[in-house]
Amino acid sequence: MRHVAGTVTRTPPHTAGPRPRGGHEIHNDGTLRAWTVDHDPYEVRRAVSRDGTAEVILVGTCLATAEEARDAADAAARGQWHGTGRLPGSYLGIVKVGRIVRIMGDRAATVPVHWTSTGSTVTWSTSALALAALTGAALDPVRLLAEVTTWGVEPAVDGWFEGIHRVPPGSALALAPDIPPTIQRPPRQVGRSFADAAETLRHELPLAVGRRALTGRPLSSDLSGGVDSSSITCLAAAHTDLTAVTYVDAAMADQDDARYAAEIAAAYPAITQHLVDGHRAGSRHFDRLAEPTSVPVTDAPALSVGMLGILEAQLAPAVATSSTGHLTGGGGDNVLDAFASPADRYRSGARIAALRDALGVARDRRSAARSVLRAVTATGRDAYPAALARLARTILDGPAPRGLPDAADVARWCGPLSAARWLTPGGRTALADFISSRVQTADPAVGPGALRERLALEATGIEHANLDILARALWGLPVHAPFLDTRIVDVCQAVPAWERRRPGDFKPLARAALTGLVHAPVLARRTKTPFTGVYDGLRANASALRALLTGSTLAETGLIDSPAALVSLDRTIHGSPADLGSLHALVAIEVWLTNRPASFDAWWEPTPARETSR
Numbered sequence: 001m002r003h004v005a006g007t008v009t010r011t012p013p014h015t016a017g018p019r020p021r022g023g024h025e026i027h028n029d030g031t032l033r034a035w036t037v038d039h040d041p042y043e044v045r046r047a048v049s050r051d052g053t054a055e056v057i058l059v060g061t062c063l064a065t066a067e068e069a070r071d072a073a074d075a076a077a078r079g080q081w082h083g084t085g086r087l088p089g090s091y092l093g094i095v096k097v098g099r100i101v102r103i104m105g106d107r108a109a110t111v112p113v114h115w116t117s118t119g120s121t122v123t124w125s126t127s128a129l130a131l132a133a134l135t136g137a138a139l140d141p142v143r144l145l146a147e148v149t150t151w152g153v154e155p156a157v158d159g160w161f162e163g164i165h166r167v168p169p170g171s172a173l174a175l176a177p178d179i180p181p182t183i184q185r186p187p188r189q190v191g192r193s194f195a196d197a198a199e200t201l202r203h204e205l206p207l208a209v210g211r212r213a214l215t216g217r218p219l220s221s222d223l224s225g226g227v228d229s230s231s232i233t234c235l236a237a238a239h240t241d242l243t244a245v246t247y248v249d250a251a252m253a254d255q256d257d258a259r260y261a262a263e264i265a266a267a268y269p270a271i272t273q274h275l276v277d278g279h280r281a282g283s284r285h286f287d288r289l290a291e292p293t294s295v296p297v298t299d300a301p302a303l304s305v306g307m308l309g310i311l312e313a314q315l316a317p318a319v320a321t322s323s324t325g326h327l328t329g330g331g332g333d334n335v336l337d338a339f340a341s342p343a344d345r346y347r348s349g350a351r352i353a354a355l356r357d358a359l360g361v362a363r364d365r366r367s368a369a370r371s372v373l374r375a376v377t378a379t380g381r382d383a384y385p386a387a388l389a390r391l392a393r394t395i396l397d398g399p400a401p402r403g404l405p406d407a408a409d410v411a412r413w414c415g416p417l418s419a420a421r422w423l424t425p426g427g428r429t430a431l432a433d434f435i436s437s438r439v440q441t442a443d444p445a446v447g448p449g450a451l452r453e454r455l456a457l458e459a460t461g462i463e464h465a466n467l468d469i470l471a472r473a474l475w476g477l478p479v480h481a482p483f484l485d486t487r488i489v490d491v492c493q494a495v496p497a498w499e500r501r502r503p504g505d506f507k508p509l510a511r512a513a514l515t516g517l518v519h520a521p522v523l524a525r526r527t528k529t530p531f532t533g534v535y536d537g538l539r540a541n542a543s544a545l546r547a548l549l550t551g552s553t554l555a556e557t558g559l560i561d562s563p564a565a566l567v568s569l570d571r572t573i574h575g576s577p578a579d580l581g582s583l584h585a586l587v588a589i590e591v592w593l594t595n596r597p598a599s600f601d602a603w604w605e606p607t608p609a610r611e612t613s614r
Contacts, residue, residue, distance in 0.1 A: 001297055001469060003127035004059050004092050006034035008101050008175040010120050017121065018604040020130065027057060027094070031177070032101050034094065038472075049073040053097060056084050060091030060111055061480065063211040081172065082186035088208055090485050092126060100176045102184065107170035108331065108461030108484040110468075112299075115173055115181065116164050122175050127299045128159045128166075129596060133603040137161035141557050142434045144301070144589050148582045149423060149431065150391065151405070152414030152452060154438055157183065160300065169458055170486070192494040198512035200491045206235050206517060208482040212325065213239040220245065220318035220477075221327035223264060223273060225257030227507050227522055228332025230264055232482060234518040236327055237270040243321045244271045247314040249278040249533040256525070264519045274317035278533065283313040285537025290544040292591045296473035301588040302466030306537075311471070319475045326471070330464050331483035334457045336507040338497035341449025342372075343379035343411035345498050348447075351380075353498075358411070360503050367407035375411035383444040384451065387413040388435055395420060396432040403578050413448040419568065419582030427559035449497050457489065534580065538573045545569060545587060553593040554586070 005020045009031050019025070023035030026044050036044060036059060045058040047069035054077035056069060064072070064087040075083040076095045084093040085104045092111050095102045103124050105111040115124040116131050125131050132139070139161055146153050159166045167173045171185045192200070213219055213236045221236055222229040223244035233244050246261040258275075265273035278284070287309025288295070295305050304311065318326050340361050346354035358376045362369040391414050400420035409415060423431065443451075461484055468479045482488060492500070492509060500509050504526075511523040538545070546566060549555075555562035565586060568579040597603070 001127060001129070001299065002038035002472060003125055003130055003299070004034065004036050004039070005123070005125035005127070005130055006032065006094075006103070008032050008122045008124070010122060010175065010177050010179070016607045017123075018134070018600075019607045020125075021601070021603055021605045026059070029096075031099075032094070032096060045069055047073040049077040051077055053077045055096045057094040057096075058084075058087070058091050059094070061089045061212070062087055062091040063089035063208065081184075085170065085172070085186065086486055086490065088204075088211060088485065088487060090481075095172075100174060102172040102174050103167070104172040105167065105169060106461070106484070107457075107486040107489050108334075108464075109169040109458040110461040110465045110481070110484050112169070112462070112465070113167040113173055114159055114164055115167065117181060122173075122181055124173060127603075128161060128164050129297070129299050129598075130603045131164045132161040133598055133600050135163060136600070137163045139593075141554060141559060142430045144593075145423075145427060145431055145554065145559050146434060147301070148585045148589065149417055149420045150395070150414065150435070151417060152412070152448070152455065153388070153391070153435055154442060154451070154455070155458075156438060156441055169461065189490055189494050191496070192491070194495055194499045194509070194512070197491050197495045198509060201488070201509065201513035202517070204487050204491055205231070205482065205513065206238075208485050208488060209235040209327065210239050212236070212327065212480055212482065213242075215324075217324040218243070218322050219325050219327065220321065220323035222247075222314075222329060223261045223271070224329070225260035225262075225264070225522070226329065226332075227336065227510050227525060228329025228483065230260065230329070230522045231332070231510060231514055231518045232327050232329050233271065234264060234268065234522075235514075237268040238517075241270045242268075242272070243318055243323055244273050245276060245314055245317050246273060247276045247278060247310070249536075260519075260522055260525070263521065267519055276313050276317065278310060278313060281313040283309040284540050285310065285534045286541040286545060286587070287537065288312075289541060289548065289587070289591065292548060292594045295591055295595055296470055297596050298466040298469045298592065300462055300466060301585070301592040302470065303463055303584055303588050304467045304470055305588055305591045306584050308470070308474075309537075311467075312474070315471060315475055315477055319477055323477060326477050326479050328464075328479060328481050329483065330467075330479075330481035331457075331460050331489075332507075332510075334453070334460050335483050335489055335492035336500065336510045338500040339449050339452050339456070340410045340501060341447065341453075341497040343376045344447030344449040345496075346376050346380050348496075357498060357503075361410055362407055365407040371406070371408045372411065375408035379411045379448060384413045384446055384448075385439045385442040385444055387448075388439050388442055391415060392432040392435040392439075395423070395435065396428055411448060413446075413451055417582050418578045419565075419586070422560040422564045422568070424558055424561050430559060453493065453497060457493075460484065535573070535575060538569075542569070542573055548587060548590050548594075552586075552590055554589065 027034040047056045056073040072084045093104045105113045114128040174182045174184045220243040221233045223233045265271045342354045342357035358372045362372040471477045506526045552562045
């Protein structure tokens with residue numbers, strides 16, 4: 001699997017250990033060693049500060065010019081190491097200043113960083129699986145359990161495996177001789193006004209898309225007709241010829257999206273549109289899971305495994321035209337839109353405006369206003385650690401909710417999902433202990449909307465990374481999501497959520513930033529087409545899903561009751577939405593547990609003698 005790995009020796013003498021199997025060494029100075037696996041040469045960039053005291057290594061889709069990379073190295077030499085993480089693109093950054101090495105991914109978790117300490121050496125990687133194979137670390141199944149039975153539980157610095165630590169997205173792992181590893185956070189982003197963010201986004205998003213488009217290599221994109229993918233496609237078409245794919249199923253064929261997509265394709269001569277009809281192609285959700293071991297391995301459970309048949313049909317035109325990169329609107333909902341957050345606004349001091357927002361939420365969701373208002377005011381007197389403690393008690397002793405989260409949950413930090421019904425008594429105890437362990441480290445100042453926005457961004461970034469791995473492995477096609485670039489995330493999420501989400505409007509930030517750059521009717525949209533074909537896929541692939549859940553690995557650990565999950569599957573097949581998200585997550589987890597390679601030899605090999613002698 002494509003990844004980056006390295007070691008930092010904290011206490012000499014240095015001894016050569018194993019190296020990633022098939023790895024290409026990109027750095028070795030006796031203290032820091034680094035390798036890439038399945039990266040092209042142009043994906044590795046270096047810059048040295050003008051005074052020679054700082055070095056920056058950039059791996060992945062870094063869009064910085066040579067001058068911008070050199071400026072980042074100069075900034076690092078002056079102590080501003082975080083500038084390396086805010087160059088255009090999405091990439092791993094390594095900064096070496098004197099004896100200190102810092103390794104950082106991006107803010108959206110599309111490029112994660114994991115690490116473990118073995119004696120005098122810290123080994124780090126963008127792959128947790130690789131580190132687990134190196135150390136023989138055992139999987140912590142309770143972390144997986146939390147994904148399907150709760151919402152709003154902070155993953156903190158724990159990884160999927162015991163002893164394998166996670167660097168919070170946007171932060172850096174700082175390493176130096178004779179100093180314990182530390183996590184360093186960049187300076188807090190300063191808030192922006194809506195107008196200032198729109199002006200900055202008007203520059204940054206065309207830059208992020210344009211530099212990807214100006215490589216001279218064939219390019220493709222999603223063109224759903226929605227705001228996000230349409231904006232990316234229009235910006236790319238200003239620079240290069242583009243294969244644009246519009247996927248529809250039986251339920252979507254007559255919706256607004258298809259019409260908007262056709263209008264955009266007609267308006268831009270550089271676009272060649274391919275309309276893929278999923279009904280005719282025979283592609284459905286949860287196809288290709290009868291043999292889960294045939295699914296390529298990803299570093300985390302991938303929801304995309306539930307869409308392999310759809311992705312194959314959707315990406316076929318891009319593959320046929322030899323595209324070397326496929327642009328998507330992934331992350332647009334995270335940065336252009338926002339969670340309803342009346343409780344955060346209430347906590348900020350704007351109480352009248354917050355209560356007005358709460359009434360709007362109740363009205364939009366056809367819910368009782370009193371419950372939403374009560375939740376908002378209660379949150380003003382509460383904090384996230386207390387909410388986690390209550391959730392732990394609920395998991396241990398309380399009943400699981402029977403339906404979807406209610407409207408008042410917009411004012412809460414966390415809660416159980418209906419799938420908590422699947423928990424065994426042992427599962428309840430283990431999950432309650434896991435949640436309780438988060439109480440001491442939970443941020444008491446964070447608002448529920450800000451927390452959910454951050455967790456949703458990280459979930460989107462992780463899923464984009466999974467999609468990219470699957471698309472590269474199955475079809476040789478890299479996938480890009482410019483909205484998830486750190487610079488784009490920083491600009492947009494510096495605007496308060498209640499300004500990005502306005503009553504009666506839809507993604508006003510996109511309209512303010514991109515008018516004149518993107519097909520105007522798309523920016524004026526007030527609708528978003530629902531994607532409802534999932535139930536057809538559930539019915540068509542029921543036997544494969546039942547087999548997967550009958551042999552559930554989580555059930556074998558004694559944490560969930562497999563028959564209870566199968567009952568939920570049957571209810572969902574017949575149209576009940578309550579457990580759909582949890583079932584999708586459980587399927588992804590079971591596929592991942594089935595086919596992940598855990599052996600040392602699958603990931604590592606002895607370091608050649610020519611490298612140990614350096």
